[in-house]
Amino acid sequence: MAKKPSKKAKTQANFLSQNIGKIVLALIATGSFAIAFGNEKISKLIPLPSSHGAxxxxxxxxxxxxxxxxxxxxxxxxxxxxxxxxxxxxxxxxxxxxxxxxxxxxxxxxxxxxxxxxxxxxxxxxxxxxxxxxxxxxxxxxxxxxxxxxxxxxxxxxxxxxxxxxxxxxxxxxxxxxxxxxxxxxxxxxxxxxxxxxxxxxxxxxxxxxxxxxxxxxxxxxxxxxxxxxxxxxxxxxxxxxxxxxxxxxxxxxxxxxxxxxxxxxxxxxxxxxxxxxxxxxxxxxxxxxxxxxxxxxxxxxxxxxxxxxxxxxxxxxxxxxxxxxxxLPQIDEETKQALIKQLVDAMVQYFLQLLR
Structure with a gap:
């Protein structure tokens, strides 16, 4: 006999069905934010490639x-x-x-x-x-x-x-x-x-x-x-x-x-x-x-x-x-890498949560 879904599972399913549009938009926005955030950080750490770089x-x-x-x-x-x-x-x-x-x-x-x-x-x-x-x-x-x-x-x-x-x-x-x-x-x-x-x-x-x-x-x-x-x-x-x-x-x-x-x-x-x-x-x-x-x-x-x-x-x-x-060229040590990753993840999570409110 199939097990009935729990109350918690039903709540999660309802939340997903009601907010699927927001979640998709949030993922798209978060991805765009990550790219922009990442580019800003990278541009400050290494020279940007350009046709005038040589x-x-x-x-x-x-x-x-x-x-x-x-x-x-x-x-x-x-x-x-x-x-x-x-x-x-x-x-x-x-x-x-x-x-x-x-x-x-x-x-x-x-x-x-x-x-x-x-x-x-x-x-x-x-x-x-x-x-x-x-x-x-x-x-x-x-x-x-x-x-x-x-x-x-x-x-x-x-x-x-x-x-x-x-x-x-x-x-x-x-x-x-x-x-x-x-x-x-x-x-x-x-x-x-x-x-x-x-x-x-x-x-x-x-x-x-x-x-x-x-x-x-x-x-x-x-x-x-x-x-x-x-x-x-x-x-x-x-x-x-x-x-x-x-x-x-x-x-x-x-x-x-x-x-x-x-x-x-x-x-x-x-x-x-x-x-x-x-x-x-x-x-x-x-x-x-x-x-x-x-x-x-x-x-x-x-x-x-x-x-x-x-x-x-x-x-x-x-x-x-x-x-x-x-x-x-600035050498990015492991500690700096981890700090940048943490900043990026934290910023993405906060941005995601704000869009779901």
């Missing part, structure tokens, strides 16, 4: 800036990082330039800043900037590729390498330069423009100041900007002091001072154009185009790059992809 793709048309002054090539290092690249000088113990490709998609993900200043072990000890060089120097460790441009912890960690830092005057770094970095991000996010950026130090004069064990203090810092879809170009130039001065100049103006061909794939005519780049994020309006300012007829642009030089520089950075600090 080393050369941080450069306009895959062509790195070229050092045209022979003296700059001494003890130089082509360093490929997560989401930006650096040409580092073992002479100045600073980057000569840092390059990055910004898109609205890249900047749509924001992560909390976590300082992790560290020495660059890919650089020989004799050429390496040290943490002790900056202590008590009176100068900030100034990012060239900004931490604020990084959307994952691997890239953020890389941005705190001393190979991406210069000794920067506090007010320049914390006020003027911060506003310029925010202005560039606003151009990309508010106006939905892709941007290629090259940032670095300027060393002018025969008697340059040093800190620590030979880290040279720049006389100025620069940020060159090119918006390929609109053909807009220009650069910021700021003395490395507490004057809070800044000028918008042409790319040619910088190339003459630096001995660097910042954008080898641009024509001289393009590099002589100066557009009215904003000095703060507040100056960027979504529907207001960046206006043309003037033509620079005085500055000496870098010589046109030959194919052999371009290919040689590309090869340095292409080979650097294997060094993109695989060891630096």
């Amino acid at each position: 080393c050369l793709e941080q450069f306009y048309r895959d062509v790195p800036p070229l050092l045209t002054k022979e003296s700059l090539k001494k003890d130089s290092y082509a360093l490929c990082f997560n989401d930006f690249n650096v040409m580092y000088s073992g002479v100045s113990k600073t980057p000569l330039w840092s390059a990055e490709y910004l898109t609205p998609e890249r900047l749509s993900i924001k992560i909390k800043r976590e300082d992790n200043f560290h020495e660059e072990t890919r650089v020989q000890q004799a050429h390496r900037a040290l943490l002790t060089d900056y202590r008590g120097s009176g100068y900030d460790r100034g990012h060239m590729a900004p931490n604020g441009d990084m959307n994952n912890t691997a890239a953020q960690y890389d941005s705190f390498s001393l190979a991406n830092m210069v000794p920067q005057a506090p007010k320049n770094n914390q006020e003027v330069w911060r506003k310029l970095e925010e202005a560039v991000r606003a151009i990309v996010t508010k106006q939905h423009r892709d941007a290629y950026i090259v940032t670095g130090p300027v060393f002018e004069g025969k008697r340059l100041k040093t800190i620590g064990n030979g880290v040279i203090v720049p006389t100025a810092v620069y940020k060159a900007v090119y918006l390929p879809k609109q053909g807009i170009s220009g650069a910021y130039y700021a003395p490395n002091n507490d004057s809070q001065q800044v000028r918008v100049v042409s790319i040619c103006y910088l190339e003459e001072k630096l001995g660097v061909n910042l954008f080898p794939q641009l024509t001289e005519q393009q590099k002589r154009n100066i557009y009215q780049l904003p000095l703060s994020a507040a100056q960027v309006k979504a529907s207001q185009d960046i206006k043309y300012m003037r033509w620079d007829a005085e500055s000496q642009c870098a010589e046109e790059a030959d194919t052999a030089s371009i290919q040689a520089q590309q090869k340095q950075f292409a080979s650097g992809q294997s060094q993109t600090a695989e060891s630096k």
